[in-house]
Amino acid sequence: MANNKQSKLKIKVPAISKKVKKPVSKNSALKAERRNLLRRASDKDKTPTHLGKVLLQQSQDLKLKNRQIKKWVERNDLAEEQVYILTKAMESAVDGIFLIDAQKQDYPIVYTNKSFQKMTGYTKNEILGKNYFLLYGVDSDPLIINKIKRAMRKGKSFIGEVLNFNKAGKKCWNSLRLSPVHDLMGEVSHYVGIKTDITLMRQRELKIEEQRHELLHVTRVGKLAEFVSSLAHEISQPLTAILAYAQAAQRMLKSKEPKLKEALECIINDDKRAAAVIQRLRSLLKKGVSEMKPLDINTLINDTVMLIATDAAVRHDVLKLELKNELPLICGDQIQLQQVILNLISNSFDALDNGQQIREIIINTSVKDNMIIVEVRDTGCGIPVKNLPKLFTRFFTSKQDGLGMGLSISRSIVESHGGKLNVKNNPDGGAIFYFSLPIKQKAEV
């Protein structure tokens, strides 16, 4: 090895020796020579030749391509991740999400998420490729389906509430939002739909509506019953007098005038007949047995206000609740007490109809002397002082189309619950109706 090295060096020594000016020791001179040679050799390598140039260029191109490919792969990975997350998000959504191919004639479904499958009751395989409208069930409203189809044909979006039937035929109300997806050319390629199950909300709305109707019906029947009972009372007064007069006259006649006595007997009998008619009428309209249950008055007020909230909004009246927390329970008939509260609120509505600036109805609850006090206060026109004593009497009304029954019924309901209903004018304007209800005793069932 050492020999070989030395021989290589020897060959080049004569050429290089000229350049070495300073005298050097043999060993160190050799070392320097070698360094110079090596430097030169590498310098020589760097000088480009044609082939070298091409090779260099190609290797640079390759490097660039390699970098690009790496970038693409990275980007692709990212896109894949994005797609994955988006899909995952769609699958996790509570709302039903689906895609319809808008290019094909029969609007097939090309994607649905899990919630959609759950809502409709169909599996993914049953849905994909099927016409979207087939999932609606045969009993669906054709009008609404046509409306959706029309929107889709025009490439417009659709927002609405639809009654659907799932696979098992169960009714469900859906809120549907369909919007077009445009491709690069601006054509509608797909429709994306979001479906929300609003069955519970609908049911609640329907229940409220039902309660309203029931209450209105009860109120109407109550008014009729009260009307008949008042009429019966009015008639029974003269009947009482006629009967007493006739029987007195009979006694006065003693045994004189038998014919006259007979006539009086007829009057008495006919009087009794009329009385029997009234009695029958009364028993016919006898109020149903009231259902006395432990009730929370605040809940009752909240429920009642819910029934009338839309009316208040339409009339631009503000309904405010000032309910005292944790009131003790009362014992009462829910429907009857709702009737009272509703009657007071609707009276306040009427009182606010005279162009008041502030249109407010405030319902307040409190406790006083073992009684719960409910107050309905309005910023209306108030009650003329001369009307105050007559306000609760039957047939008294200050309204053009009023029967004069509402407050008298309300008072009798409150009294049958062991409370009192009264009214006073608010010194700041408006009327205050207030009623008391006894707090339920613990032993009471």
Place this chain on the structure above:
Amino acid sequence: MTIGKTIIYVVDDDTSVCEALKLLLESHGFKVRTFTRAEDFLSYNHSKAASCLILDLSLPLMNGLDLQETMKAQGLFIPIIFVSGHGDIPQSVKAMKAGATDFLPKPFTQKDLLNAIDRALVKNKNQIKRKSEIKKILQRIKSLSPRELEVFRLVAKGMLSKQIAYKRGVSLQTIKVHRGRVMNKMQAKTVTELIRFAQKAGITPPTV
């Protein structure tokens, strides 16, 4: 007590009903006073004779039930026969619970009315009797000396003379003398009668 002296009060806001009832009841020999307002009846100077009240449930301002309550509060003990043109069961139950003797739905026959009046008058008679008895007892109690009253109370409580003597720290003889005077002044023949007097007069024994 004869019918002629008996007074029937009628309170009904319908004057025709008032007049007709007056005529009918007078034909039976009663004295009748009619009022169309509860307030007028209250301010009337009521006779001490036997009487009863025919009262309409629904009256303007003060209604029948209110009047019943006020009469109770004022110590005006006249039996009440309620009459009403409303077939109002809850109201009538309330009235009966508060001590009304009868409830007649309008229109009523003279037979029903007279029966009701009979019952009311019997009740009134008993009431008057009891009232005068109580009055007498109270008068007798007033005549007792403080010491005698104390002994009366303790005896009414059921204590024996010996116990009373021990409790008061006096001799048995003294108590016996007091007790004899109490029996004498109260006009009681037996101790049982004395105790009954005490109950009627509402004498409550002092708490020990």
